[in-house]
Amino acid sequence: MRIAVIGTGYVGLVSGACFSEFGVEVCCVDKDAGKIERLRRGEIPIYEPGLDDLVAKNTRAGRLSFTTDLAEAVRGVDAVFIAVGTPTRRGDGHADLSYVYAAAEEVALALDPARYTVIVTKSTVPVGTGREVARIVRKARPELDFDVCSNPEFLREGSAIEDFMRPDRVVIGTDSDRARAVMRGLYRPLFLIETPMVMTSLETSELTKYAANTFLAAKITFINEIADLCERVGADVHDVAKGIGLDGRIGKKFLHPGPGYGGSCFPKDTLALVKTAQDFGAPLRIIEAVVDVNDRRKKAMAERVVAACGGSVAGKRVGVLGVTFKPNTDDMRDAPALDIVPALQAAGATVSAYDPAGMHEAERLLPGVEWAKDAYAALEGADCALVLTEWNEFRALDLRRVAKLLRAPVLVDLRNVYDPEAAEMAGLEYSCVGRCS
Ligand code: UGA
Numbered sequence: 377m378r379i380a381v382i383g384t385g386y387v388g389l390v391s392g393a394c395f396s397e398f399g400v401e402v403c404c405v406d407k408d409a410g411k412i413e414r415l416r417r418g419e420i421p422i423y424e425p426g427l428d429d430l431v432a433k434n435t436r437a438g439r440l441s442f443t444t445d446l447a448e449a450v451r452g453v454d455a456v457f458i459a460v461g462t463p464t465r466r467g468d469g470h471a472d473l474s475y476v477y478a479a480a481e482e483v484a485l486a487l488d489p490a491r492y493t494v495i496v497t498k499s500t501v502p503v504g505t506g507r508e509v510a511r512i513v514r515k516a517r518p519e520l521d522f523d524v525c526s527n528p529e530f531l532r533e534g535s536a537i538e539d540f541m542r543p544d545r546v547v548i549g550t551d552s553d554r555a556r557a558v559m560r561g562l563y564r565p566l567f568l569i570e571t572p573m574v575m576t577s578l579e580t581s582e583l584t585k586y587a588a589n590t591f592l593a594a595k596i597t598f599i600n601e602i603a604d605l606c607e608r609v610g611a612d613v614h615d616v617a618k619g620i621g622l623d624g625r626i627g628k629k630f631l632h633p634g635p636g637y638g639g640s641c642f643p644k645d646t647l648a649l650v651k652t653a654q655d656f657g658a659p660l661r662i663i664e665a666v667v668d669v670n671d672r673r674k675k676a677m678a679e680r681v682v683a684a685c686g687g688s689v690a691g692k693r694v695g696v697l698g699v700t701f702k703p704n705t706d707d708m709r710d711a712p713a714l715d716i717v718p719a720l721q722a723a724g725a726t727v728s729a730y731d732p733a734g735m736h737e738a739e740r741l742l743p744g745v746e747w748a749k750d751a752y753a754a755l756e757g758a759d760c761a762l763v764l765t766e767w768n769e770f771r772a773l774d775l776r777r778v779a780k781l782l783r784a785p786v787l788v789d790l791r792n793v794y795d796p797e798a799a800e801m802a803g804l805e806y807s808c809v810g811r812c813s
Contacts, residue, residue, distance in 0.1 A: 377561055380405060380449040381457045382479045384415060384442070386422060386536070386640070387498055387529045388459030393427060394540040396434035398565045403441050403449040415442040423706035423733045426537045447486035450493075454558050456483050457527075458509070459498040464644050471502050471648040480509040484516035492521045494555045498529055500585050500645060502652050506549070506578035523555035526578050528585035533639070534704030545572040549581020586652075589645040590663045595630045596637045597666045600673055603633035603810025613810030614792070633809045635712035635764065635790040636673035638701035643670075643710040674712045677790060678719035684788045684807050685760050690724030693783070695758035697751050698765025698791075699742065700734035708737045712790075713764050717742050730754035732767050752781060759784040761804075766791035775802035 377400050381392040384406040396402040406412050411421055418435065420428045434440035443449050450456050458479045465472040476499060487493050495513060497506055510524040526549035531539035546566060548559045556575060563573070574584070603613040613633050621628035637643070646667050653660040682689050701711035708714065711734075717727050721744055728746040731738060735747050748754035751770060755761050755778055763770060771793050779785045779802050787799055789808040799806035806812070 377401070377455075377558075378453045379403075379455045379457060379562065380446075380453045381459055381498075382406075382446065382449075382483065383458065383460035383475075383499070384408075384411060384421070385459065385461055386424075386533065387531070388457070389415075389420075389422070389431075390424065390427065390531060390536045390540055391457060391459060391498055391529060393430045393434060393440060394537060395562065396437075396440035397430055397541070398562070399439070400562060401439050402434075403443060403453075405443055405446045405449045407444060409444050412442045412444050423704075424533065424536050425704060430537060446482050450483055450486045451488065452491065453493060455494040455496050455525075455562065456487075457496045457498045458483070459529075462499050462501055462644075464647060468651065469647045470651045471500070471644070473501065473505060473508075476501060476505060476509065477512055480512045481516050484513040484520065487517065487520055487522065489517065489519045489521065492554065494523055494525050494550075494552075494558045496525045496527050496559070497582075498527055500528060500589075500641070501526070501582055502586070502648060503579050503582045506582060523550060523552035524578065525550035525552075525555045525559060526581035527559060528581060530585075530588060533707055534702060542569065543571055545574055547574045547576065547581050547584050549576045549578045549584075551577060586645055586649040589641055590649050590660070590666070592630050593637055593642040593646050593670070594662060594666045596632075596634075596642075597669050597673075599631045599633050600636065600809075601669065606810040607812065611810075616810075633792065635677045635716065635809075636670045638674070638710040638712050638714075640707060640709040643667075646670075674715040675719065677712060677716045678723065680790070680807065681716070681720060681760060681762055681788050682723060684786050684805070685784075688724070689720055689760070692724075692759040693726045693728060693757060694720050694760045694762055695748075695755035695782070696727055696729035696745075697731075697754060697761065697763045697770050698734075698767050699729055699731045699738045700765050703765055703767040704733075706733040706737055708734055708741055711764075713738070714741060716762075716764065717745060728754045728756075728758060731765065732769060734765075752777065755781045757781070757783050760786040760788060763787075763789045763791050763793055766793050775799055775804060779803040 381388045381404045384404050392402045392404040460475040462471040506524045506526045606613040617631035699713040730748040785804045787804040787806045792808045
């Protein structure tokens with residue numbers, strides 16, 4: 377089988393590489409000629425464990441190619457996956473669909489009318505987008521033989537390949553049996569591992585993606601608020617999470633408290649679903665509250681640091697460990713660090729920081745930060761150490777050495793990486809989330 381993938385962002389590149397690993401012939405398209413050139417040389421624009429090897433292997437095998445020429449890429453394919461960005465539209469919080477619709481039109485103009493093609497929306501798109509894509513394509517080329525299908529992606533940055541290869545489920549939304557058969561063919565290897573396939577309508581599939589992300593965002597926000605309450609009443613949030621998570625109806629995952637969710641998906645998707653629900657006269661009050669609570673949380677985190685530093689950070693140095701929105705990525709989008717670091721600087725602190733993968737991107741977004749060559753260097757002479765991302769290498773830090781390097785032995789751990797007892801034994805004044813009095 378052959379497919380084209382439009383957009384070599386996170387979802388497009390990972391999906392393209394993984395489909396080629398399934399044995400599908402894949403051509404990835406992007407308007408950015410420099411990016412395509414780099415991809416052809418095997419240079420991966422994002423940090424994702426295992427992706428470089430997968431791309432190299434399948435490019436060598438001739439199953440994966442890259443081009444800027446959309447018309448050439450879609451020639452003779454069974455399906456075209458649209459995986460372009462859907463950022464938050466300035467001003468109103470809705471998803472900006474202009475890239476999706478422009479891609480749909482371009483695809484329409486390039487397709488061969490003699491060949492049946494499935495046009496698949498892989499990007500996260502609001503309910504109604506698939507129908508609009510079909511309308512645009514039909515208007516541009518009434519003679520085309522095509523169907524539209526929604527096939528949202530549920531992969532997480534940092535474990536994207538595993539998530540694609542061994543998903544909990546695949547959701548396929550279309551009204552057409554013919555399109556369903558093509559999609560089944562593409563995902564054939566997943567049938568071998570008995571992956572559940574949820575076959576549904578376009579609208580249901582589109583909404584399922586948003587419902588999944590907003591539910592997970594709500595789960596995190598719930599445990600974050602429970603963590604705050606734990607601190608007030610002297611309870612331990614990890615035990616609460618375990619105690620509720622072992623109930624199969626609740627589940628153990630996504631109950632880790634922290635500085636608030638970030639990233640390229642949850643903030644954007646919660647906001648977009650709130651807007652859609654308002655537009656359709658069925659407001660999602662729970663998700664409205666989730667958005668509000670999470671925004672406030674990220675902003676309030678700097679106050680914890682100020683409190684741990686004795687009420688002021690003016691003239692003090694804060695050593696930050698990790699700035700990306702989560703580990704195993706270089707992605708800075710909506711990272712809590714983008715709220716917390718500027719707030720500390722505004723309160724008069726000097727910030728030094730280290731991140732294993734995100735510093736290149738962060739340099740631009742966090743002006744005035746002194747970037748260090750490793751974790752220990754970031755903490756040297758600081759009045760407070762602050763953990764913002766739970767990279768594995770931070771778990772293994774020698775806390776006695778940390779205590780010696782710091783000018784004042786204050787450790788604020790917003791990801792609960794350390795054992796409070798061990799931190800205190802090392803001579804640190806340790807504060808974390810939801811388990812300290
Ligand atoms: C998220 C979803 O998990 C994926 O299923 C989905 O496909 C993806 O969005 C998307 O729509 O493309 P991702 O943004 O890569 O994936 O990251 P997550 O691992 O979900 O983490 C999101 C944020 O929640 C991070 O800031 C993380 O630190 C935070 N988080 C996560 C917590 O604070 N606690 C948790 O228990 C879990």
